Amino acid sequence: MGAIEDNILKEVAGLDALPAGAYNIRTNGASSARQTTANIDIVTKEDKPGIDIRIKPGTVNESVHIPVIVSQAGLKDMVYNDFFIGEGADVTIVAGCGIHSCGDADSAHDGIHTFYVEEGAKVRYVEKHYGEGDADATGKRLMNPTTVVHLAKDAQMVMETAQIAGIDDTLRKTTADLADGAKLEIHESVMTTGTQNAESEFSADLNGEDCSCNIVSRTVAKEQSRQHYTSILNGNNRCAGHTECDSIIMDQAYVLATPQLAAATTEASLIHEAAIGKIAGEQLIKLMTLGLSEQEAEEQIISGFLK
Amino acid sequence: MLELQHINYITEDGRKILDDISVSIEDHFVVITGPNGSGKSTLARVISGILSPDSGRILLNGEDITGLSVTERARKGISYAFQQPVRFKGLTVKDLMSLAAGKEAGVPELCDLLSEVGLCAKDYIDRELDGSLSGGELKRIEIAMAFARNSELTLFDEPEAGIDLWSFQKLIRVFETMVKKTDGNILIISHQERILDIADKIIYLRDGRIEKYGRREDVLPEIMGTAGGACSVLTEKMKEE
Numbered sequence: 001m002g003a004i005e006d007n008i009l010k011e012v013a014g015l016d017a018l019p020a021g022a023y024n025i026r027t028n029g030a031s032s033a034r035q036t037t038a039n040i041d042i043v044t045k046e047d048k049p050g051i052d053i054r055i056k057p058g059t060v061n062e063s064v065h066i067p068v069i070v071s072q073a074g075l076k077d078m079v080y081n082d083f084f085i086g087e088g089a090d091v092t093i094v095a096g097c098g099i100h101s102c103g104d105a106d107s108a109h110d111g112i113h114t115f116y117v118e119e120g121a122k123v124r125y126v127e128k129h130y131g132e133g134d135a136d137a138t139g140k141r142l143m144n145p146t147t148v149v150h151l152a153k154d155a156q157m158v159m160e161t162a163q164i165a166g167i168d169d170t171l172r173k174t175t176a177d178l179a180d181g182a183k184l185e186i187h188e189s190v191m192t193t194g195t196q197n198a199e200s201e202f203s204a205d206l207n208g209e210d211c212s213c214n215i216v217s218r219t220v221a222k223e224q225s226r227q228h229y230t231s232i233l234n235g236n237n238r239c240a241g242h243t244e245c246d247s248i249i250m251d252q253a254y255v256l257a258t259p260q261l262a263a264a265t266t267e268a269s270l271i272h273e274a275a276i277g278k279i280a281g282e283q284l285i286k287l288m289t290l291g292l293s294e295q296e297a298e299e300q301i302i303s304g305f306l307k
Numbered sequence: 308m309l310e311l312q313h314i315n316y317i318t319e320d321g322r323k324i325l326d327d328i329s330v331s332i333e334d335h336f337v338v339i340t341g342p343n344g345s346g347k348s349t350l351a352r353v354i355s356g357i358l359s360p361d362s363g364r365i366l367l368n369g370e371d372i373t374g375l376s377v378t379e380r381a382r383k384g385i386s387y388a389f390q391q392p393v394r395f396k397g398l399t400v401k402d403l404m405s406l407a408a409g410k411e412a413g414v415p416e417l418c419d420l421l422s423e424v425g426l427c428a429k430d431y432i433d434r435e436l437d438g439s440l441s442g443g444e445l446k447r448i449e450i451a452m453a454f455a456r457n458s459e460l461t462l463f464d465e466p467e468a469g470i471d472l473w474s475f476q477k478l479i480r481v482f483e484t485m486v487k488k489t490d491g492n493i494l495i496i497s498h499q500e501r502i503l504d505i506a507d508k509i510i511y512l513r514d515g516r517i518e519k520y521g522r523r524e525d526v527l528p529e530i531m532g533t534a535g536g537a538c539s540v541l542t543e544k545m546k547e548e
Contacts, residue, residue: 218396246396285357286393290406290456291381300406304397 004100005069011130012096013067019094023065024051026079028072040064040091050080050112053093057086057118065094068111073103073139076110083115083123085155090122099141099166101133108142115148117155117182125159131166140168147174151182153208162189163198164306171199178239180208188217189306192225192253202231206239206268217245220302221253232260235268244273248305308333309354309460309492314363316349316515324349325360326515332494334507336486339496340530341512347496348390350512351462354494355387356380367460384459384491388452390468392445394437400448401432407452423481424451425474442469450478454485463495467502479505503527 005027009015018033022040025033031051036042039059043052053064070077085091097109117123131141149157163170176184184204192198204213213233221227233241247255259272279301287297309332316325324346339347352358354365356377365373372380381387395403404420405412412420418428424447434440436448446469453461466482467475479501485493486505495502503509509526511519519526 280393282393283395285377286389287406288377289355289357289381289385289387290403290452291378291409292406293378300398300402301395304395304399304402307397 002071004071008069008071008098008100008130008132009067011132012069012098012128013065013094015065015067019063019065021063021065022053023067024053026066026068026077028070028075029077037062045080045082048080049078050082052082052084054084055086055089055091057088057121059086059089059091061090063092063094067095068097068109069100070097070107070109071100071102073101073107073137074105076106076108078110080112081114083113083117085115085117085121085123087118088120089118092124092126094126096126096128096130097143097145098130098132099143101131101137101139101141104138106140106142108144110144110146112146113148115150115157117149117151117157119152120154121152122156123158125157127159127161129161129163129167129170131168133166141166142169143167144171145173147172149174149176149184151176151178151184151211153179154181155179156183156185158185158187160187162306164189164191165193167196167198168194169197172201174200174202176204176213178204178206178208178211178213180210182208182211184211184213186213186215186217188215188219190217190219190227191222191302191306192219192227193222194225195223196225197227198225199228200230202243203234204232204241205234205236206241207236208239209237210239211237212240213242215243218305219245219247219255220250220306221247221255222250224252226254228256228258229274230258230260231272232262233270233272235261235263235265235270237265238267239269241268241270242272245275246273246305247276248279248302249276250278308366308368309494310364310366310369311354312364312366314350314353314360314365316346316353316358317361324515325353328363328515328517330510330517330520332492332508332510334492336482336493336506337495337508337510338503338506339494339510339512340498340503341510341518345512346515347512348464351387351464351494351496354460355385355462357387386453386456386458386461388449388461388463388466390464390496392436392442392449394440394445396435396437398436399432400434400436403436403448403452404432404455407455409456412455420451420455421448423454423484424448425477426451443471443474446470447474450481454481457489457491459491461489461491461493463493463497465496465498467497467499475499475501 231243257274261270314328
């Protein structure tokens, strides 16, 4: 891999070198490096592009890295990755995609990740999206990640997603269904600049007794960028659901937040919160009394907010 | 030394909040006191640069800082602990303390600073300064941040507000220690007798004017007597409290 690919790998997966544990690195539409372990198998799909990641029951303290790098202008990469996490496993999965555009054709990566989390298993899923490009590149960087989560009885998933820079257009879709006692926690951070457009759609079916779901989205919209956040929690049983979207809006940006709740039983307890506003003046002033310039104060507030 | 020359501040709706304030503050520990609405907080905001006076000059060690921004004044050595601490989503106690100290604050340092205000560093450094902290906790962190800056002039706007009585006893000791430890001057807005008791000098503000300014032993007996001119039932109740 060259310097561009190395940098993207660092941005999306925090990797300076090949990771320990299982990994599959996909570069420009094909697998470029792969390692499996005794407990984690990675198999290329035969019917469509993508891989199956199979994690044996009881696997603990192991990780899987599956970064995707697109550095060829005009490449439209579409991938289906399925994750099978066996009973009682406790693993971390780091995905992420970086696009480096160098020409005038659009580059795109659309990924559909489906998780089958078996009884009592725990997954931490980290996904980071990043785009960069040569100064004269006019091609857009597009990403449309879809995540489908099936949580079996008492399964747990924590999903952390971040899209901080360089993606021109994105539609992120996340759907989930939860069985008895399952727990889903989603933290999303998004920052858009320029004329970027970011849409996030979350939908969770809280089907099982005493299952719970918490979705927290924090976004910053700068310049002329646009964002649309939608979430719907369907409470179909005795369950607890909470969805929160909190946005800082700046310049001429546009933010639309539409959290929705649907309860099909009196036992469902659902809450939504949404807030959109500029950076509070008193926050800027407080940091300025500590000696920061207005711009430094703004940067601190935004980086803390998206942390 | 801080010098205010003929400072006037008028609100947009024409109310005069500060009326020709002229004062030189060179003592180590000076307390500004006075009834609610007398202009104390406005004065602190004018000194820190958050509000611009309609007329008058502010000098710090002889240098005219009237036209300087909040940031520039902070860099010249003015610190300001707010009466109502500001909440930040995402920024932690450690982040803010590091920004205040001007360098990445280590655990031992944070431990020293936070323990001064009655907080155990290990319970707090990774906490966000958001709604999860109580008003009292935020207030103590606000005070610790001011200490962390170790400035030439530190303004405290009612540090006692929002702090429970037990912590308040300790807070007095914190100020006593700070007076001894720092070379910088402390200017503190307070109604608390215990704080007035340790002042070198007291400024008594009323209706936007400095009514009295002098050594504690001279001013304190006078202002304690002035309350008698007001509603006697109310002053009796205040004494009971």
